[in-house]
Amino acid sequence: MRRGAGDERRRVCMNRLKRLLTSGDPAESWRGLSARTRWFVLACVVIAIGLFVSQLVEIPKRSAMRGSDNTFNYLWLRSLMVGGDLDFRDDLDACNTLVPELKTTIPQLPLTKTGVVTNKYGVGWSLVSVPFYLAADGIVGTGRALGVWNLERDGYNWVYQVCLQTGHFLLAGFALFLAYRVTRRWCAREPAVLGVAMLWAASPMLYYQTSNLSMSHGVTFFALVLCLYALQRTEAAPERWLWWMLAGAGLGLATITRYQTAVFGLVPVWAILMQVRTTKNLPAMSRQGLAFAAGAVPFVALQMVAWKIVYGSWLLYSYGAEAEPFYWTKPVFAEVLFSAKHGLFYWHPLLLAGCAGLIAVAWKRGGLLWAGVVVTAISVYVNAAWWCWWFGSSFGSRAFEGAFLFFMVGLAWCFERLSERATRWLFAAGASLVVWNLLWLLLYRMALVSRNDAVTYGDVVRAWWKLIT
Numbered sequence: 001m002r003r004g005a006g007d008e009r010r011r012v013c014m015n016r017l018k019r020l021l022t023s024g025d026p027a028e029s030w031r032g033l034s035a036r037t038r039w040f041v042l043a044c045v046v047i048a049i050g051l052f053v054s055q056l057v058e059i060p061k062r063s064a065m066r067g068s069d070n071t072f073n074y075l076w077l078r079s080l081m082v083g084g085d086l087d088f089r090d091d092l093d094a095c096n097t098l099v100p101e102l103k104t105t106i107p108q109l110p111l112t113k114t115g116v117v118t119n120k121y122g123v124g125w126s127l128v129s130v131p132f133y134l135a136a137d138g139i140v141g142t143g144r145a146l147g148v149w150n151l152e153r154d155g156y157n158w159v160y161q162v163c164l165q166t167g168h169f170l171l172a173g174f175a176l177f178l179a180y181r182v183t184r185r186w187c188a189r190e191p192a193v194l195g196v197a198m199l200w201a202a203s204p205m206l207y208y209q210t211s212n213l214s215m216s217h218g219v220t221f222f223a224l225v226l227c228l229y230a231l232q233r234t235e236a237a238p239e240r241w242l243w244w245m246l247a248g249a250g251l252g253l254a255t256i257t258r259y260q261t262a263v264f265g266l267v268p269v270w271a272i273l274m275q276v277r278t279t280k281n282l283p284a285m286s287r288q289g290l291a292f293a294a295g296a297v298p299f300v301a302l303q304m305v306a307w308k309i310v311y312g313s314w315l316l317y318s319y320g321a322e323a324e325p326f327y328w329t330k331p332v333f334a335e336v337l338f339s340a341k342h343g344l345f346y347w348h349p350l351l352l353a354g355c356a357g358l359i360a361v362a363w364k365r366g367g368l369l370w371a372g373v374v375v376t377a378i379s380v381y382v383n384a385a386w387w388c389w390w391f392g393s394s395f396g397s398r399a400f401e402g403a404f405l406f407f408m409v410g411l412a413w414c415f416e417r418l419s420e421r422a423t424r425w426l427f428a429a430g431a432s433l434v435v436w437n438l439l440w441l442l443l444y445r446m447a448l449v450s451r452n453d454a455v456t457y458g459d460v461v462r463a464w465w466k467l468i469t
Contacts, residue, residue, distance in 0.1 A: 037190055044201045047438060051210035052169050056162060063097045064161045070214035071097040072119050077126035077133055078155040086309050088117045096156050113312045120318040123306050124257025125216050132167030136160040165213050172209035175222035176200060178229050179405055185232050186365055187412040195412025201434040202350040203404055204396040207441050220257045221401040224264055226250035231271045238275050241291035248295025256303040263378045264402050268292055270371035324387060331384035341454035347396035350433045357410025372406035379403055393451040395444050439464060
């Protein structure tokens with residue numbers, strides 16, 4: 001009897017998992033998509049794998065985690081695993097992730113009142129990387145024990161790099177699958193597939209989820225998608241507190257990965273208010289809020305502990321500690337959206353179609369989509385108010401990763417609602433912009449166009465002409 005009950009529980013769990021990952025509709029299968037969509041998705045997969053593998057091939061020559069942002073994202077993890085502390089000076093001395101010019105400035109880096117080097121970045125990227133690091137550490141240790149190599153367990157050698165990059169690449173794929181599931185909530189199957197795949201391939205995420213995985217944007221995108229996916233599940237089962245906790249965990253992870261994404265906290269607040277408006281049940285709202293907080297608070301608490309150890313304070317604005325202000329009364333909206341210096345719509349024009357589609361579908365369907373419109377507008381304001389509104393060395397406007405999810409829904413809505421002829425034109429234009437984005441990305445990776453300054457369309461054409469001639 002007991003064994004039969006256990007088998008039944010396992011069957012129930014497997015059925016729940018199947019329902020979670022699929023819609024249960026046979027037409028949702030891959031074969032149910034049109035040939036055009038299947039070929040486009042396959043092309044995106046080939047491009048993604050090609051870009052990912054090409055940066056792994058570079059590892060013998062230079063670290064895949066190179067750069068200031070990448071290094072400091074990783075130092076939270078490496079310092080604990082190798083040194084057992086959060087004093088980053090020895091990690092910086094040993095690192096192979098910074099160019100010589102930057103390494104020479106390490107002795108001049110400011111120290112906190114606890115006597116360690118500052119680290120303005122959140123701990124989120126390192127937290128997600130823990131299982132990938134442990135896998136690499138186990139491989140290195142096993143290889144040493146078997147006499148296969150004499151690699152050190154230093155967190156920097158090629159084994160660690162390959163494992164970390166591979167882990168984050170797989171996480172990016174899972175995030176896109178969840179993005180499809182989120183988009184499917186508002187759009188039909190084929191438009192949802194096209195909306196997610198095409199907008200992703202024509203956006204900065206093509207670079208930050210294949211070629212520069214140690215930046216924070218891939219993890220941030222995953223965390224926000226997870227939050228919205230869980231919130232969608234609460235619409236059908238508002239009493240299931242586990243979904244509220246998962247939504248809180250997603251937002252908490254996003255916040256400690258990139259602090260600015262805290263503005264997306266408006267989305268779960270919106271979801272809770274929608275539940276209250278429908279049910280008129282204030283006690284239920286309290287339980288939902290508590291469950292959401294239970295998921296988010298552990299992540300925020302972890303960041304506060306890290307700040308306490310490094311800065312001596314439980315709560316602070318770490319970017320302010322390095323004199324990086326926001327000019328709230330002087331936002332540069334036109335520049336952050338349309339400038340050749342990493343402007344959101346200038347570098348990636350298809351995002352404009354996604355934005356327009358988002359407003360249209362929000363007007364038609366309402367609900368959480370209006371929250372998406374509002375948080376996107378707030379993100380524009382926050383990014384436009386920052387002193388470095390172009391975000392330094394950046395492939396386009398990389399700071400809008402949360403908005404990209406809602407733009408995917410908007411583009412999918414365009415594919416669903418436009419006439420057949422208009423849809424063909426949209427597909428042709430979108431595919432062309434994907435190719436354009438890939439060409440621009442290759443020039444960016446080869447440093448044939450500026451990474452920090454303005455780059456016009458003419459600059460891109462001239463750079464390619466010079467390269468091929």
